Amino acid sequence: MFPGPPAACQEHGGKGRFVRSVLERIGDKWSLMIIGSLHQGPLRFSALQQAIGGISQRMLTLNLRHLERDGLISRTVYAEVPPRVEYELTELGHSLLVPVLDLVNWAADHSDRIETQREAYDAALEGES
Amino acid sequence: MFPGPPAACQEHGGKGRFVRSVLERIGDKWSLMIIGSLHQGPLRFSALQQAIGGISQRMLTLNLRHLERDGLISRTVYAEVPPRVEYELTELGHSLLVPVLDLVNWAADHSDRIETQREAYDAALEGES
DNA sequence: CTGCATCCTAAATGATACTG
DNA sequence: CAGTATCATTTAGGATGCAG
DSSP: OOOOOOOOGGGGGGGGGTTHHHHHHHHTTEEEEEEEHHHTEEEEEHHHHHHHHHHHHHHHHHHHHHHTTTSSSEEOOOOOHHHHHHHEEEEEHHHHEEEEEEEEEEEEHHHHHHHHHHHHHHHHHHHHO | OOSSSSSSGGGGGGGHHHHHHHHHTSTTTTTTHHHTTTTSOOHHHHHHHHHOOSOHHHHHHHHHHHHHHHHSSSEEEEEOOOOOEEEEEEEHHHHHHHHHHHHHHHHHHHHHHHHHHHHHHHHHHHHHH
């Protein structure tokens, strides 16, 4: 399943085979934000789309299926009109929520510093050319 | 810079504007693994490529530039023959390392359970069709 | 060894229209 | 409302060749 011959994350014993695919899922463009958006409880499809902002209906659907496949979120359909579908973190998803929120908080705490770094980097490039 | 009109991660005050771009960088397919691979100290280009496994030269170069631009890693060129280039986490990168390693450890701890979930999900789909 | 440039393919994503 | 399906576009990614 993994192309490279050497271990992906050798620091975690021999079972690192799947660690990589898990990281790839977590490292999806939207997964972190989806999981983070569900931290306070279940949300329905449209609410989730609003909370994330900028994600298309198609991408949200696809990513939700992926996360559901991995057992990180659950999908509940209510037989009503109009139909209502709620997504919620599973127990497994909640355990992932802890490190994910740490990461989101880190991003929030350091976002302006990174912004500064980017500007400095870009400015230095202009000076070279 | 962000398409969606509503706040990206509203749970973090008004400065959530850049949080999203930071999360997108962190959520890059390779960034997590690159940062994780540097946790024990500096690595040169080829060593990094081996440690990650499966990443092409081009992608590694590009991702390293991105991380360098964000001030997360530093690039040091040694004037030798053959040339040697070492990449190392900056102070900012080290602070990110903490939550990143938590995430990697989570992935390692739960990879087999997720693998099971995936198989169950796929099996259930076959039963439907 | 490092890494940039180029070409080319595969995958991700957006827009739109349509269905239960 | 919550999708699915399709098409068109963009982007990521790999392969190769060349340069410092």
